[in-house]
Amino acid sequence: MSDTSAGVSRYRSVKRRDNLAGYFFIGPWLFCFLAFTLIPLISSVVLSMMEYNMLSDPVFIGFKNFVDLFTEDQLFGKSLGVTFEFVFLAIPLRLMFALLVALILNRESKAVPLYRVVYYLPSILGGSVAVAVMWRYCFNRDGVFNTALRALGIPCSISWISNTDTAIWSLVLMFIWQFGSPMLIFLAGLKQIPKSYHEAAECDGAGSVKRFFKITLPMLTPIIFFNLIMQMIGGFMVFSQAMIVTEGGPLNRTLVYALYLYRQSFTYYRMGYGSAMAWILIAIVGVFTALVFKSSNYWVFYENEIR
Amino acid sequence: MKKILALAIALVMALSLTAFAEIELRAAWWGGQERHNNTMAAMDAYAEANGIKIGYEPNSWSSYFETLATQSVGKNLPDILQMSTTDIINYATNGQIVDLYQFVDEGIIDLTYVDPASLSGGTVDGKLAGFTTGTNTVTVIYNKAIFDQAGVEYPADDWTWSDYIATVQEIYEATGIQSDIPFLTEARWVVETWVRAFGYDFFSEDGKSLPWADDEAVKAAVAGAIQDIYDGVKAGWFIDPEVQLAWATTEENYIVQGKSACAFLLSNYYGVYAAALDADKGELGMAMLPTIDDGTQSGMYLNSNMYWCISANSQYPEEAAKLLNYMINSTDAAAYIGTDRGISLSSAVRDFLANSETTDAATTNVLNYVSAVSKVVSTVNPADPANSAEPISVLKVDYQAVMYGEMSAEDCVKDFVEQATVMLAK
Missing domain, CATH: 3.40.190.10 (Periplasmic binding protein-like II)
Incomplete structure (x- = not known):
């Protein structure tokens, strides 16, 4: 009897020590999660129902921010439209491009690791202000992009970032250019596909195109699914490119939702309004993610489902 | 445990106070590299002559007010700060910056060479929320x-x-x-x-x-x-x-x-x-x-180009006001800054710049132009x-x-x- 209780208490103390060590190790993450994610998250819920200019105390106004957004704000709908346009253009293109490069890099060669690094670089640098500024220069009327077109014999004098039709494309192009992380994930997925499948198909006389559509693509659908979700969420939150390259212009053609949210919050001193906008964006992203999840039953293939 | 921690923190605070008994002001502004350099040079000269320390928080226009708003939430605004014509109203009406007339009354801010009518650009609700750095x-x-x-x-x-x-x-x-x-x-x-x-x-x-x-x-x-x-x-x-x-x-x-x-x-x-x-x-x-x-x-x-303001949470508002007075009235400061923040309200500074040998033709043109405009319009826009x-x-x-x-x-x-x-x- 006494033996068991001693055993239990020793077990408990060991367990407590283990727990402590565990908390110690996740401490840094836990702290950052609380300070930079959970608390801001909760305060933004509260703030979305307040009028708050940051310089004086917030005032509770119920759902007025949400009502104003839907009834009075002309740029709310406009910025949502721009964001949808951006997401529907940029995400499929980025995924296709990432897959294309991954397919090219998926072979035995000593240079592949080097290429992987090189192609991943834009993703690391791309979010920075300096690169956005550089991008701005590239798409000027006398920028690198037009110079290259002229060198190819295509005379072009469009100022891409200030033309109402092309401005959104300069952002899309910059977004596609940062294809590194989906590319690496595709590459990992491609390596997982057993070579024997391809070999068997080849024996049966299947060409490379047929093998891509009948083997590679179906086997890759879980990866495509994952990339689609992650990229879509990132796409809805696009901000820095629009902020620096086009400043939302010309004529609000590139006023993406996150940029308008930022302006309301920091330029017009309406933190509460901005918080309300943020929650609407979360709802929209949530709906789209759910839709993609639902649709996955019809197009995502898991090998372990075969019975 | 808590007690020991609290005690330790208190000790460190007390020690740090004695170690840095010297007054330290914080100054913030937005601008390009040129302005950063000339402002720091002007303030360095002041700090050295008056035995204080000045911490600089230069910033770019695009992130300046974001930083400032965040600091205001933490009651941690710099002592002396540059303010824009579009934002001053928010800071003034929410009590984040102080009325500068008190320092004028105390004689810290000198208006000998300043036309009081030209201060109108920085007044909000009858208070002098900001001192116009220069007209524009x-x-x-x-x-x-x-x-x-x-x-x-x-x-x-x-x-x-x-x-x-x-x-x-x-x-x-x-x-x-x-x-x-x-x-x-x-x-x-x-x-x-x-x-x-x-x-x-x-x-x-x-x-x-x-x-x-x-x-x-x-x-x-x-x-x-x-x-x-x-x-x-x-x-x-x-x-x-x-x-x-x-x-x-x-x-x-x-x-x-x-x-x-x-x-x-x-x-x-x-x-x-x-x-x-x-x-x-x-x-x-x-x-x-x-x-x-x-x-x-x-x-x-005529517009105020921008303002110098003193934050409500400043620990040394009078020291900050002295620095502000130096920035707007001193020809020493003007020698560094020129007309970068607009044409000074102080006629002494304007005369100094107009007659200084180092003043280039462009600066002279601007001085002449603004004085021509001020003959057509007398008050500065609020x-x-x-x-x-x-x-x-x-x-x-x-x-x-x-x-x-x-x-x-x-x-x-x-x-x-x-x-x-x-x-x-x-």
Whole structure:
């Protein structure tokens, strides 16, 4: 009897020590999660129902921010439209491009690791202000992009970032250019596909195109699914490119939702309004993610489902 | 455990207090590298002479107010801070910056050489929320060489709007050289001159409305002037708005490349533009903005360029006020700063700069120009009202839409007046 209780208490103390060590190790993450994610998250819920200019105390106004957004704000709908346009253009293109490069890099060669690094670089640098500024220069009327077109014999004098039709494309192009992380994930997925499948198909006389559509693509659908979700969420939150390259212009053609949210919050001193906008964006992203999840039953293939 | 921790922290705090008994002020401003350098040099000289420390928090325009707002939430604003005409109202009405009249009364801020009427730019609700670093106005800069080449007379300060349009057309037809679209990136600056020519302020005194919103004649005149510009864009006298809107740096501006005959500009940029234009491509003259044809008076106005303010959470407000006084009154500071923050309110500083051997021709031109304008308009515009940033942005985008051919000039004025009326009244 006494033996068991001693055993239990020793077990408990060991367990407590283990727990402590565990908390110690996740401490840094836990702290950052609380300070930079959970608390801001909760305060933004509260703030979305307040009028708050940051310089004086917030005032509770119920759902007025949400009502104003839907009834009075002309740029709310406009910025949502721009964001949808951006997401529907940029995400499929980025995924296709990432897959294309991954397919090219998926072979035995000593240079592949080097290429992987090189192609991943834009993703690391791309979010920075300096690169956005550089991008701005590239798409000027006398920028690198037009110079290259002229060198190819295509005379072009469009100022891409200030033309109402092309401005959104300069952002899309910059977004596609940062294809590194989906590319690496595709590459990992491609390596997982057993070579024997391809070999068997080849024996049966299947060409490379047929093998891509009948083997590679179906086997890759879980990866495509994952990339689609992650990229879509990132796409809805696009901000820095629009902020620096086009400043939302010309004529609000590139006023993406996150940029308008930022302006309301920091330029017009309406933190509460901005918080309300943020929650609407979360709802929209949530709906789209759910839709993609639902649709996955019809197009995502898991090998372990075969019975 | 908690007690020990609290004690330890208290000890460290006490120790750090004794270690840094020396006064340390924090100063914040936005600007480019040039301004960072000259401001720090001026403040370094002051810190050394007065045995205090100054911590610098220079920033870029795009992230300055974001930083400031965050600091204000933590009651951690810098002691002395640069403030813009659009933001000062928010900081003043929410008690984040102090009334500077108390330091004037105490004799810390010296107004011997300052015309009290010129302080109006920094007053909010009868309090001196900010001390104007310098006045600023609008100007038309023109390339004398291009005017000569076209055989067109230089503009006089009393020219009219139709003179201006005719000049732009004449130069284009004679030389093929275009002119900048007036204030394409901030239409308010030119629209304000049109409205003021009819005797109206741009915003009402309480900041809740546009005083000219119901005057059909004024609105028609504004729409007419915008239409004139668009006609010029279509005819090719003005630069393609697509090209002009893409300019981000001084060097990209056609006026600086000798490829534009004239451009509308804030006067404090004149020096930079004049320096950037190669001498063999011409020389930049300055003229006042043309008066709209049916206008009853000059539409010119003086603005505060920016302000120096003292934060409410400053531990050493009097030390900060002394530093502020140095920045605005001292010729030593002016020697470093020149006219970078506008033309000083202090006549002593203006005289010093005008007569200083190191003052270049461009600075002299600006000094002369601003003093000419101040003979036409006496008071400095008050700070922009609360909620004005959003309608100003509406006007900017609508004006650009007209130039892009996507909106009529009448609709532009109508839409702006409608939206501004709702936004300002909030």
